[in-house]
Amino acid sequence: MPQMQASILSKIVHTLTKTARLMVGIPDYQTYVVHHQNAHPGEPVMSREDFFRERQARRYGANGGKISRCC
Numbered sequence: 001m002p003q004m005q006a007s008i009l010s011k012i013v014h015t016l017t018k019t020a021r022l023m024v025g026i027p028d029y030q031t032y033v034v035h036h037q038n039a040h041p042g043e044p045v046m047s048r049e050d051f052f053r054e055r056q057a058r059r060y061g062a063n064g065g066k067i068s069r070c071c
Contacts, residue, residue, distance in 0.1 A: 027055050 018028050031050050036045050046054065 025059055032040075 018031075021028060029051050032051055033045055036043070
């Protein structure tokens with residue numbers, strides 16, 4: 001039973017962490033990887049660093065793009 005409780009607690013912590021990151025604008029790399037592998041099989045997956053840079057550029061309107069933040 002303690003193993004099951006630890007597993008549930010781990011899932012809760014993961015979900016809360018993911019939610020908090022999304023609330024402040026930090027997308028989840030692992031979610032991107034799973035989506036990309038399922039939706040675009042055979043195409044290369046960005047590295048964690050490239051993913052972060054691309055998302056930051058998208059969020060803050062780099063290269064004349066639209067700024068998609070609230071403040």
